[in-house]
Amino acid sequence: MLVIAMLAIVPATTFAQQNKRPDPAKREAFAKAQATEIAKKLELNEDLTKKFTETYLDCQKDMWALGRPGFNRTKSSEMTEEQAKEMNKARLEHQRKVLDIRDKYYGEYSKFLTQKQIMRVNDIEKKMFDRMMQKHDKRQGDNMRQNMDRGSRPERKNRGQR
Numbered sequence: 325m326l327v328i329a330m331l332a333i334v335p336a337t338t339f340a341q342q343n344k345r346p347d348p349a350k351r352e353a354f355a356k357a358q359a360t361e362i363a364k365k366l367e368l369n370e371d372l373t374k375k376f377t378e379t380y381l382d383c384q385k386d387m388w389a390l391g392r393p394g395f396n397r398t399k400s401s402e403m404t405e406e407q408a409k410e411m412n413k414a415r416l417e418h419q420r421k422v423l424d425i426r427d428k429y430y431g432e433y434s435k436f437l438t439q440k441q442i443m444r445v446n447d448i449e450k451k452m453f454d455r456m457m458q459k460h461d462k463r464q465g466d467n468m469r470q471n472m473d474r475g476s477r478p479e480r481k482n483r484g485q486r
Contacts, residue, residue: 355384362448366441375436383429390425393418 359380363373393415400408433442 351388352381352384355381358449358452361452362445365448366437366444372436376433379429379432383425383432386425386428387422390418390421 356377359377363376368376398407430442433445
C-alpha cells in the first residue's frame with residue numbers, strides 16, 4: 325500500500341511543479357490579448373494597432389527574458405548584514421534592468437504614439453495589472469478558506485519583500 329501511495333503522490337507533485345512554469349505560448353497569447361485591448365481603448369487604426377501589438381510583445385519578451393529577481397526568501401531578521409547587502413544590490417540591479425527596458429520601449433512607442441497615448445498605455449496597463457492581482461488575491465483567499473474548512477492552516481506569504 326505504501327508503494328501505491330507513493331505512486332499516486334509523485335505524479336501529482338511533478339504535475340504541480342510543471343504548472344509553476346508559464347507556458348510560453350499561453351503567455352504570448354495573453355500579452356497579445358492585452359495589447360489588442362489597449363489598442364482598442366486607444367482607438368488606434370489598423371496599422372497602428374499592428375505596430376503597437378508587435379512593439380508591446382517585443383517589450384514583454386524582453387521583460388520575460390529578464391525574469392524575476394529571484395530574491396532570497398529568508399526573513400530579514402534572520403539574514404546577516406552581508407546577505408542583506410547582496411539582496412539589496414540584486415534588487416537594485418534588477419530594477420535598473422527593468423527601467424532600461426521601459427526606457428527602450430518608451431523610445432519605440434514615441435515613434436508612432438503621442439505622449440498622451442503613451443501615458444494612457446501605462447494607465448491602462450496598470451489598471452489591467454491591478455484587476456489581475458485582485459482576481460489572484462480573491463482566488464488565494466478562496467483557496468485559503470477552503471483549506472481552513474478542511475482544518476489545515478493557511479500558508480503565509482511574505483508580501484513585504486519585493
